[in-house]
Amino acid sequence: MILPAENLLSAETSPYLRQHADNPVHWRAWSSAALAEAKALDRPILLSVGYAACHWCHVMAHESFEDAETAAVMNRLYVNIKVDREERPDIDQIFMAALTATGEQGGWPLTMFLTPDARPFWGGTYFPKQNQYGRPGFIAVLKAVHAAWTDNTAAIEQNAETLSAHVARSLAPVVETGQDTPAPLADLAASIADMTDPSRGGLRGAPKFPNAPFMAALWHGWLDTGESRYRDAFLTSLRGMLNGGIYDHVGGGLCRYSTDSDWLVPHFEKMLYDNALMIRHCLWAHAETGDDLFRDRIETTVEWLAREMRLDGGGFASSLDADSAGEEGLFYTWTRTRIESVLGGDADFFFRHYKLGTAQHWEGDPVLFLADARQTENEARRLADLLARLHNARAERIRPGRDDKLLVDWNGLMIRALAEAGRYFDRPAWISMAAEAYRCVTESIEDARLPHSVLASDRLFPAMSSDYAAMINAAIALAGTPGETDYIADARDWAAMLESWYGDEASAHYLTARDSADVPFRIRGDADDAVPSATSQIVEALSRLAAATGSVDLTLRAMAAARAALGRATQQRFGQAGIVVAAATALAPRKLVIAGGSASAFLSVANRYPDPRRVDVIAPASADLGAALPDGTAIDTGPAAYLCQGQTCLPPIRTAEDLAAQLAETLRRPAA
Structure with missing residues (x-):
């Protein structure tokens, strides 16, 4: 399949890609069609990855991608593919890992050269148009890489195969048996x-x-x-x-x-x-x-x-x-x-x-x-x-x-933050802002599935596993605030979708869905970036949902996911700090259940003592307690609060003052 010899970015959902729609470069978005074109032409791929707020991405665009001379070389020698790393974190992570595996410093813009079947063989980040900053000029790089490919195709393909296998082992490791440690x-x-x-x-x-x-x-x-x-x-x-x-x-x-x-x-x-x-x-x-x-x-x-x-x-x-x-x-x-x-x-x-x-x-x-x-x-x-x-x-x-563009996982992070801050500072307007953003995300669902990115009426499917995890955590945060939406029901549905499309038989999860048709291979999403990794968000989401619902099945799934993730993270703790933090919470879950009569006094105390390890559950009627509390917990007949760790709960707490003292003790601070 040969695509038109023109720039094809104008209809993309990403504002970053649309910024490049007027470049003289014949850009394609990452897609099965673009990859098929490279194979059909037997031409190497120039992959450029960036994002809209990236300063050096703009510099390279102005110097090279808007330049007719540079574009002519790119169009003659390569199939040119542009990626918004925020829309396609899976593609970004694969090729960034390839760059760093060659000993180069990572960063954006990411500039990678791939074989016609999309295996990386060389790359860098920002290249100036002319030699400067100690870096070679981009036109010279384009010609030199193509000459090397033409003269040494067999050797480059062999090296690309070795590099691709290394990246696959790194980003999609075999799941180790989780240890009960x-x-x-x-x-x-x-x-x-x-x-x-x-x-x-x-x-x-x-x-x-x-x-x-x-x-x-x-x-x-x-x-x-x-x-x-x-x-x-x-x-x-x-x-x-x-x-x-x-x-x-x-x-x-x-x-x-x-x-x-x-x-x-x-x-x-x-x-x-x-x-x-x-x-x-x-x-x-x-x-x-x-x-x-x-x-x-x-x-x-x-x-x-x-x-x-x-x-x-x-x-x-x-x-x-x-x-x-x-x-x-x-x-x-x-x-x-x-x-x-x-x-x-x-x-x-x-x-x-x-x-x-x-x-x-x-x-x-x-x-x-x-x-x-x-x-x-x-x-x-x-x-x-x-x-x-x-x-x-x-x-x-x-x-x-x-x-x-609205990114579902990033919106989930902000919804959670606003809901938690609104509770703590008693700012209903912040909670309303969080609820409106939540509603906006849920209105983008099609065929019961979340998208990853939304721009006006355009949707990018399928979502990443981080989208489901972030929205589960957002729903649980909103469930502790006033409102009529059944947030926990939504969270349960998303947990089911997470298992169906991203889970495997070893209680681990992939970043990309089973039906992601254009990825070189599915990756785990274990590595932290500026935010905790997809895996860590999944472990936390399953653990928090298990606490919120009292589900034994979800509790076991959360613990299994935590142990599987820890088994993969033992050799890379600094790059996977999110997994260590999430697993620590999942393996020793905490929750506060408030039930019976008016919960406002207890809830006010809970709001004053935020604890990221704890999930707060509001059970307005005593009939709800059977599902919320572990078997064998002593249940009081009147208004009470129950502070639990794992499957063990303290005796019922009957006054707000006693609850304040207990929560202050868990946080190592005086009761206020």
């Missing part, structure tokens, strides 16, 4: 704490990433062991990023990562998932410390989310770009003169707390950061007013682009 959470937390920058937080050196899986390992390690250095490493890291330039102090929201070791100058893209995970971390930190820094960052992030990220229908967009008018950070950076022109006589007060800074290799204007977080209540109010004035002034600038 605890997850090594304490050892993992200790190792991460040892690697943490003691003054700035985050891993030592640059660049600095929020690294949500590592942050969760530190927090869960603290809760499980009481080792305060894990908590302190978590709090130092969180404060560092929230005070630094990586956080947008004027408009709210966390940027992707810091290019330096001080959390100062970010790559300015804002991703939905980073902010969802940050909200949950701030919630835990506020409950532990009472520090209003964490409350403020949640509030300003939710304001940003409502103002800039909501789509028609109530779902959330994927990201905001790093660039404005082709310049990175242009929308977000400041000079002292510009701030003084907005704030006038208030500027001196403002600069007592906020400063402007820059970093080595950053050539743009300075970045705003919070230098002195010590503020009286009056000072905090005054600073908020000044930041609002800066925000109004900044609104006149050229805005970054927004990637309007």
Whole structure:
């Protein structure tokens, strides 16, 4: 099958792919038809993987993909395939693993050369059009790779076969028999704490990433062991990023990562998932410390989310770009003169707390950061007013682009975060926002199956297993809030779909569905990225659903999935921290069951003591308790709360004060 000799991206669901629809390159999206064309032409494939908010992806596009000379070489020598890594994380993970297996540094844009049957044989990331930055020019690379392919086809095919087999073993390993041993959470937390920058937080050196899986390992390690250095490493890291330039102090929201070791100058893209995970971390930190820094960052992030990220229908967009008018950070950076022109006589007060800074290799204007977080209540109010004035002034600038596709798994992460934060801070509007996004996702279901990506009326099927896991966790979070939707019924349905399309006989799961027709092979989804891995989200989802329903079958499935995942993760703990954290929770599940009469007093207490290891179940009538509690649990005749770990529950707790004391003890803090 030979496709038309033209660019075919204009009808794709991905805004990133559509950004390339006017390139002179004859781009195809990843599909069975594009792969068949490469075979029919016996022509190697040039695979380019990126995403809409990626700065260097834009640079390479402007330099090479929009250039007629470069495009002519690409069209003559290759079948050119463009992939949005956010829409196709399965394809991205396979070929990123291939690149790193060759000893190269990973990153985006990912540029890979494949045989006509889609086996990788060489690659890199960003290539400039001409030789610079110590990198060869892209046209020279295109010609050299094609010459090597033409002159040494047999040798390259043999090497490609070896590389492909290595990647398959790495990403789709044989499932080891799970051992009945605890997850090594304490050892993992200790190792991460040892690697943490003691003054700035985050891993030592640059660049600095929020690294949500590592942050969760530190927090869960603290809760499980009481080792305060894990908590302190978590709090130092969180404060560092929230005070630094990586956080947008004027408009709210966390940027992707810091290019330096001080959390100062970010790559300015804002991703939905980073902010969802940050909200949950701030919630835990506020409950532990009472520090209003964490409350403020949640509030300003939710304001940003409502103002800039909501789509028609109530779902959330994927990201905001790093660039404005082709310049990175242009929308977000400041000079002292510009701030003084907005704030006038208030500027001196403002600069007592906020400063402007820059970093080595950053050539743009300075970045705003919070230098002195010590503020009286009056000072905090005054600073908020000044930041609002800066925000109004900044609104006149050229805005970054927004990637309007709705990704189901990322929306699931944000729905959960909003529901949990809304419960804790008693903010019904946040819970309503979460419920609307949830409804938006469920309205995209076709033939009882979730899509992975939605853009207006377009849907991308089939979903990834991470989509089902994230939405199960979102449903369970919303089940603990007021509302009429039967969230647990939805979660049960999605768990059944997860097993049907992604599970195997060994209690493990794949990232891609059984009917994914265009993947080179199905991968497990074990490795963490900026978010915990698909496998870790599945283990957590099954465990939480088992606790919410009291299902023995789901409990056994969750434990089996946890042990299978641990069996595969033992040699790669740092890349699979999410599995270790999720398995620790699944193998020692906790839940709080509130039942009988008015549950409001008990629920209010539960909301004040959030615990990521615990599932809260509301059983309004005593008849519901038989399913919610393990066999043999003593059941009280009146209103009561039941705190359980595994299959063992404490005696019924009859007063809100006693419940507060019990929950405070499990979290190692005084009762409030």
